[in-house]
């Protein structure tokens with residue numbers, strides 16, 4: 001019986017072969033299909049938002065997709081014998097742009113690619129493994145190969161030198177030494193199957209035990225293999241020679257412990273397996289029997305206390321229907337729940353959102369512990385579940401210095417750095433209340449400085465200047481740039497969130513998983529944007545607060561960052577009204593932000609302050625269109641008036657408790673609307689949009705030197721939300737901005753559409 005919970009996403013005309021979630025979004029997934037296209041989906045609307053057509057790939061099928069972890073905007077694909085790099089922001093409208101880079105990598109058709117820093121590895125039909133060093137632009141091949149098709153491969157993470165595991169239709173799993181280009185060890189699954197079948201006429205061994213897919217858990221030590229006989233194997237590097245439930249194997253010099261997951265195997269070959277991103281103890285597998293199975297693999301983490309071999313590990317089965325096969329699947333975590341996308345042979349993508357939280361508290365603790373263990377490069381293997389659950393060390397709150405408040409700024413863009421400057425001035429001035437030093441998290445990148453390429457953090461700490469995002473502005477000495485976001489917040493009890501809204505989810509997840517955010521902390525969000533989920537809207541103070549388990553208020557105002565940094569007088573609004581302020585009073589917050597040139601008005605309307613900042617960005621885009629069209633001041637005033645009305649109506653409709661006065665009387669309302677429509681980046685780029693015909697993404701790249709636009713993205717998010725609610729007609733200006741930016745509505749039709 002097919003599961004009723006599966007939503008079908010339709011666009012591909014032939015079976016989908018590969019799926020990959022964007023690193024920081026559980027709502028964005030890329031798919032490739034035998035129809036020779038690649039599509040990018042917004043799972044909130046269940047619609048494709050970008051497509052690359054067969055001409056991009058020379059009519060080769062894209063068999064494998066990997067998102068870059070370093071640059072959200074880049075996707076790598078394996079396609080025929082080539083690997084291509086695509087810029088997901090490029091192209092125009094729905095159509096993706098040409099490949100940014102393209103390399104002939106393999107001798108035969110590539111089945112899977114894997115990414116590790118600058119290295120891209122590929123497994124091909126001839127059984128060969130290739131590694132392309134994208135920086136040096138060299139391709140090397142391993143000196144030996146699988147004796148049949150190499151179907152799958154991955155890099156083992158957290159290793160000082162890159163290492164690969166690959167699997168093939170020769171039933172081998174091979175562990176590669178990339179320096180010597182030779183296998184360190186290999187394991188033949190066929191041997192295991194034969195052993196397991198001794199005295200057991202189950203018949204499974206008649207299906208050849210091809211290794212179809214491999215996955216490694218986050219910690220990088222427990223692997224899982226989807227095998228052609230229908231079973232899913234898990235294995236890990238052994239720690240001792242003691243007898244355990246699983247089979248112990250010697251891989252040349254390496255001892256590995258292997259066990260088949262108990263319970264019902266797939267009735268035909270298992271085609272794909274993945275450690276669930278939503279639960280470290282779960283594996284999700286798909287098979288040629290048309291079923292998706294979720295397994296409890298927690299015993300793979302237990303040392304010396306495994307369940308008996310054969311005990312059932314199967315926790316859930318989804319049947320996709322008669323005659324279906326699972327080609328691919330991948331998982332993510334979304335708002336604490338599990339999400340699986342599945343490619344079957346129909347060409348549809350099936351979306352399965354697990355109903356309840358997949359993880360009970362212990363499981364979540366396990367996930368956090370595993371991640372902590374990874375980060376602290378624990379010398380031993382993952383501690384047993386029992387150790388983790390009893391551990392206070394991993395989960396105890398970070399110690400907060402008694403007496404003084406410690407402040408951290410999460411974000412270091414144009415506004416992030418300007419706010420850090422203000423805060424650093426105040427922590428130095430009020431050193432009786434605050435610790436002077438303020439860590440500022442910097443999303444690390446290389447910058448060209450005085451003729452040399454150097455890490456941005458290094459330059460900031462040496463020059464006391466953010467040369468990329470706020471040049472020519474001296475920062476207080478107490479500001480310390482820190483590339484590790486977890487280290488940046490460790491020990492802080494006032495956290496200031498100030499980064500472009502598209503990156504907030506990823507960063508918060510990282511912070512939450514670290515377990516390092518003090519429960520005694522409070523936060524202030526300076527982010528202008530909204531968070532839209534499938535058919536719901538939330539605001540960043542709330543989503544950040546929920547994710548991290550702390551109270552978060554909001555700061556927003558008529559604050560063009562460069563002007564504030566130059567200390568030109570302005571006002572701002574801070575909404576802060578925690579039930580329990582954890583010792584950080586409203587007065588303390590005001591003390592932290594108020595300067596003579598930066599006048600703080602306090603209020604309690606967190607939703608109003610946050611919404612005003614987000615929505616005015618969309619109006620600023622419309623104002624920019626008016627400028628681009630050469631319309632006059634009267635026209636722009638009309639846009640601003642209509643915009644303000646829509647901002648208020650939107651707030652009242654979806655957040656009935658907001659105060660109208662927040663929009664009409666505070667700096668974060670009318671004043672921010674005015675300054676943004678006169679001077680902001682959204683306005684500037686929207687003007688250029690009309691004048692040049694370039695896309696907003698291109699203009700962001702051309703004009704902003706790494707800074708990010710918020711207005712167009714917010715218009716798109718609002719549109720999808722309003723569309724779901726059937727209310728686009730009530731918000732004509734917001735809708736017109738979306739239609740002009742993304743749907744080709746001519747800008748000169750703005751007036752008749754608002």
Ligand SMILES: NC(=O)C1=CN([C@@H]2O[C@H](COP(=O)(O)OP(=O)(O)OC[C@H]3O[C@@H](n4cnc5c(N)ncnc54)[C@H](O)[C@@H]3O)[C@@H](O)[C@H]2O)C=CC1
Pocket residue numbers: 070071072411412413414415416417442443444469498499500501503526527528529559560561562706707708709710
């Ligand atoms: N710039 C301004 O004048 C003002 C901005 N704001 C708001 O403040 C928020 C932050 O804006 P800005 O500081 O101006 O940022 P920005 O527009 O300068 O963006 C650049 C920042 O994004 C970071 N970044 C780029 N890729 C990233 C990734 N993959 N993951 C994480 N971070 C990445 C960069 O490292 C850099 O710190 C936004 O919501 C904006 O609307 C509010 C008031 C004024």
Ligand SMILES: O=C(CO)COP(=O)(O)O
Pocket residue numbers: 528557558559560561617620672675676679680681682683709710
């Ligand atoms: O929010 C801002 C001013 O308050 C800045 O707006 P822009 O992002 O359009 O520059």
